[in-house]
Amino acid sequence: MASRYPKVLVTGAAGFIGAALADALMARGQSVIGIDNLNDYYAVQLKRDRLSQLAARHGDRFTFLELDFADTAALDQDLSGHEFDAIVHLGAQAGVRYSLQNPHAYVRSNLSGHVNMLELGRARQTPHLVYASSSSVYGGNEKLPFAVEDRTDHPVSLYAATKRADELMSETYAHLFRLPQTGLRFFTVYGPWGRPDMALWKFTERLLAGRPIEVFNNGQMQRDFTYIDDIIAGVIACLDRPPADDGAAKPGGSTKPHAVYNIGNNRSEKLMRMIEVLEEACGRKAELSMLPMQSGDVPATYADITAIARDTGYAPTTPIEVGIPRFVEWYRSYTGQ
Template identity: 50%
Template sequence: MARVLVTGAVGFIGFHLSKALLENGHDVIGVDNVNSYYDPSLKEARLANIESMLAPSQSFHFYREDITDKAALNAVFQNHEPEIVVNLAAQAGVRYSIEAPQQYIDTNVSGFQNILDACKDYKVKHLLYASSSSVYGNSRTTPFLSSDPVDHPVSMYAATKRMNELMAHVYSNMFGINTTGLRFFTVYGPWGRPDMAPMKFAKSIMEGMPIDVYNNGQHWRDFTYIDDIVNGIMGLLDTLPKPSTQERPNTAEAPFEIFNIGAKKPVHLLSFIECMEVNLGKKAIKNMLPMQPGDVSSTYADVTPLHEKTGYTPTTPLDEGVKRFVNWYNEYYK
């Protein structure tokens, strides 16, 4: 069992990952600034949920710190000497990155620099970090391969996530740090973010308000249930990246790898809305809108490398995932 530091520990993915780590016997050090990008009470509820499920044998230490605060971050590393770090702290949201690009530079780039430095200075065995399917931009080649060129991001959010991958490669190359990038594809499920489509759709449908449907509904998304995302991360914790070999000539010469974690099954947006309607027992009022700046028309993950390395296979079909989400939504929001 390992000491695992999770940044963004009471964010959507961080919360579920922290619980899975604890259930599997790991010691977890959580870091989160619990900011107000979306309702902090949801983050506080996630934290309370983690603390309420702790058994006497489980170790969970939580710090309300920001990864942009280098001194505070270093103090956490010094106190706990984590063996594995999973960096999920980031300024999220594609559309918000149009309004507040500096926030993305500060957190996603400068904050990640602090993570890399701490991993170097405190000899961390393995750094895993959140990237995003948004790095593929409006690629017309599907499914998206982790080896595809990703040189044309269409949002500042995507640009900062690609920057994380490049920064990680530099540190892997210069200092031998084992780094693994995780390109997540449209994550959904219980305890999700209020700014994401499933939560926004559920709230508006239940209140009888219109939902905004961008690109006139002609989006395709590789909706991936949160448990499948967490299983993908867990499978990589102790699986260190390999430098290039004669068998892998087009890969990095450093201990650096990047994987897609998705459902490998794109869903038409209108089909997703229909599934929401069935489970909520109420029809949506659709406000059809054009494509939004920074958005992409489709996402589709090729997960073959992850499957070959860890046996990863997504197991949650859309109807079951949406059902679980709606059940949680109704219970949490009464």
């Protein structure tokens, strides 16, 4: 499908979702300017390997800038000679548990950095800015599945609070400056080239090494595991469909150009079922270390995707029985295990 946006700026381009998105955009003929500060929250070599793959596959369609988007002066200076037609802002300080240890990293990247991207979009009069939010905004919501209309005013981690704040700041910019935006509440994303701090990577690493897997809340956990290819299809579908604008900044108006969607698999899998599928894919049994719930975590996530399906046709197709073996195959190849 041809896009109205020939060149897209992607933040977090060395990250899991960012690199996959850049690859998919360029595969359909678009050019990408990718920015990432290559921080050491997890192995920098994995980020560099993703970037090397993008450069090898797409050549001069891909421009990479090592840049911290939370640094206002550097952002303005490094992008001054670059034109782009849309922004997909995926860069952020990720991780619920790490936000308990290093809160200032979240304030800098997720709050100051988000404002910088809003200001960039405003200054460039960008026709569409898609940004990453998170299912963490639902906090300890016990109503399943989570719907975009549900209350999100009781975050249980600083990470969640910053992501909800991003949505509110985006709402303000859409209202005041008519900056078209789409916020995506990602659920648990997994697949090849995934993040080492995520459960699937940790479990696979430990299982193949013969080490115990740490299972929190004594295994009474559920997650809406969503395969990376399904996520990327949804992000692109949203990018291609900016929200409508009635053209007037009216107090209390409901048609400001800002949409917020859940993007998940619309299935909530029990953690113990995920471990069973992983054991089958690895060909061995896991030793389980059952532990209590961790601070800032929630027992269940489950995405109601009615809105994004209605507006974009988003329809995830990959169950964990297919996606987990694909991840294990990639993991073995990448790590040599």
